[in-house]
Structure formats: structure tokens, C-alpha cells
Amino acid sequence: MTNFQEFAELERAGWNDEELAQTYAGLFSRASDLAIPAMLSALRPGSRVLDLCCGHGNISEALLKDGHAVTGLDFSDTMLMLARARIPGGDFLKGDAQNLPFEDNSFDAVICGFGMMHVPDQPAALAEIARVLHPGGEFVMSCWLGPDRSDAFRLYFSNVMTHGSPEVALPPSPDFFQFTDPETTADLFETAGLVLRKSEQVASFFFSDTPEQIVEVFAKGAPRAGYLFRSQPKDRQNAIRTAIVEAVTDNYREGVHFKVPAPSLVHVAEAL
Numbered sequence: 265m266t267n268f269q270e271f272a273e274l275e276r277a278g279w280n281d282e283e284l285a286q287t288y289a290g291l292f293s294r295a296s297d298l299a300i301p302a303m304l305s306a307l308r309p310g311s312r313v314l315d316l317c318c319g320h321g322n323i324s325e326a327l328l329k330d331g332h333a334v335t336g337l338d339f340s341d342t343m344l345m346l347a348r349a350r351i352p353g354g355d356f357l358k359g360d361a362q363n364l365p366f367e368d369n370s371f372d373a374v375i376c377g378f379g380m381m382h383v384p385d386q387p388a389a390l391a392e393i394a395r396v397l398h399p400g401g402e403f404v405m406s407c408w409l410g411p412d413r414s415d416a417f418r419l420y421f422s423n424v425m426t427h428g429s430p431e432v433a434l435p436p437s438p439d440f441f442q443f444t445d446p447e448t449t450a451d452l453f454e455t456a457g458l459v460l461r462k463s464e465q466v467a468s469f470f471f472s473d474t475p476e477q478i479v480e481v482f483a484k485g486a487p488r489a490g491y492l493f494r495s496q497p498k499d500r501q502n503a504i505r506t507a508i509v510e511a512v513t514d515n516y517r518e519g520v521h522f523k524v525p526a527p528s529l530v531h532v533a534e535a536l
């Protein structure tokens with residue numbers, strides 16, 4: 265694996281930041297939540313489920329409502345605090361997806377909502393998932409489609425490219441959109457001992473009360489995407505914001521709100 269140390273630190277610091285955690289939970293998650301029904305529909309009734317990269321507990325809450333037994337795991341104290349506030353008495357643990365604190369064959373299912381793309385060593389995390397699942401257990405994960413197929417991601421990244429400083433660059437990291445390619449996904453899964461059974465596209469959207477909130481979603485609600493904005497000089501930030509606000513105002517108004525498509529993919533795999 266390339267050295268993703270700087271990226272790992274960016275992610276860890278980002279998810280522990282209170283403003284980022286609140287923005288993810290309050291704004292970004294309006295889109296993430298829309299993938300939950302497709303993810304849960306893959307599970308067998310009454311499963312013992314690990315909610316990996318559980319964040320603020322949105323998926324854990326839905327799993328509990330559906331009658332599953334749930335353990336949530338995340339490496340961010342700040343996100344775990346939100347999860348514990350949301351589900352008092354819920355079973356939430358601090359831990360790293362690359363080194364899970366569970367015995368082999370501990371779970372019927374592992375579900376990972378929009379988390380895998382943030383992990384530096386994804387092959388290690390996938391191998392850990394296969395290890396803690398019993399044979400035949402299900403692994404379900406979601407990911408965002410990239411700028412080629414997503415209005416929201418295109419709006420953000422194309423305006424950062426056009427109006428941002430070319431000197432602002434991300435540290436080396438795994439390709440954020442690699443799980444949108446079925447062959448790459450199947451290969452990564454297979455190496456870990458998981459067989460890709462099904463991939464389903466979900467029509468998710470960013471809903472916002474103001475066009476500015478679409479900028480906030482990315483700039484303040486995501487470590488890697490936000491770094492590209494936060495590291496810009498003020499005049500470049502203003503130019504990016506103005507261009508996105510104009511595009512959202514002109515193209516994505518729905519009544520008194522704004523709705524920008526951000527389709528996602530849900531993969532369902534089986535442990536060997």
C-alpha cells in the first residue's frame with residue numbers, strides 16, 4: 265500500500281472535529297439516510313449486525329427498529345458521542361475498521377454506510393470484515409457515485425477545479441470512487457474472501473434550505489472534500505461558493521427548498 269499516513273491523519277482529525285461531525289449529522293446525512301432502506305433490505309430477520317463506521321448512529325437506529333441486534337463501531341469519539349445521544353443504552357464501541365476488536369465469526373452481517381472510502385487500508389478493512397462474519401454472512405456497504413454520474417459531486421469538484429488554487433492538493437489516498445466500479449469492487453471483495461452478489465443504485469439527494477448549504481455540506485461536512493475548500497485562500501473560497509450558489513439557485517430549486525441529486529450505490533456481498 266502507498267503511504268496514506270497524512271490522509272489517515274486528515275480523516276481522524278476531521279471526524280473528531282465537532283463542527284464537521286455536526287454538519288455531517290445535520291446536513292450530509294440527509295442524503296446518506298436515503299440509502300438505509302436498500303441496505304437493510306439485504307439483511308435476514310433478527311441478524312447480529314456490526315454497524316461499521318457507525319458515525320452518529322443513523323443506521324444503528326434503523327437496524328434496531330427492524331429488530332436486529334446491533335453493535336456500532338467508529339474511531340471518532342465525537343461521532344460516537346452523537347450516536348450515544350441518539351440511542352441511549354446503544355452498544356457503541358470505539359475502534360478502527362482496519363483492526364476490529366472482535367473474535368472470528370462474531371456477526372451474521374456487517375453493514376458499512378459511506379465509511380469504507382475514508383479508510384486508508386481498505387484491503388485490511390475488508391479482510392477484517394470477512395474474518396468477523398461467519399461463513400455465508402452478509403456484508404453490505406454504500407458509496408457515492410462520482411462526478412461523472414452525480415450532480416452534487418460534479419457541482420462541487422468541478423467548481424473547486426475551476427475556481428480553486430492549483431496549489432491546493434490532497435495527500436495521497438485511495439481513490440474515493442473506486443467502489444463505484446463493479447469489477448474493482450468484486451476484485452477487492454474477492455481478495456478479502458467476500459463474493460459480490462448484488463449492486464443497486466439508490467436515488468439519493470442533498471436537500472438544503474439555502475443554496476449555501478450545498479457548499480457547507482462538502483466544505484464543512486467531509487474531511488477530504490472539505491480540505492480542498494478549507495485550504496483555499498479566501499478569494500478562491502468566495503469564487504467557489506458564488507459559482508455553486510448560482511448553479512444551485514438556477515437549477516435545483518424545489519418549492520422553497522433545493523434538491524441536488526447525489527445517487528449512491530449499495531453493494532451486497534457474502535462471506536466465504
Ligand SMILES: C[S@@+](CC[C@H](N)C(=O)[O-])C[C@H]1O[C@@H](n2cnc3c(N)ncnc32)[C@H](O)[C@@H]1O
Pocket residue numbers: 275279293296297316317318319320321322323337338339340343359360361362376377378379382383384
Ligand atoms: C461518512 S460517515 C458515515 C456515517 C454513517 N455510517 C452513515 O451512513 O451516514 C463515515 C464514518 O466513518 C468513520 N470512520 C472513518 N474511518 C474509520 C476507521 N478507520 N475506523 C472506524 N471508523 C472510521 C468516521 O468517524 C465517520 O463516523
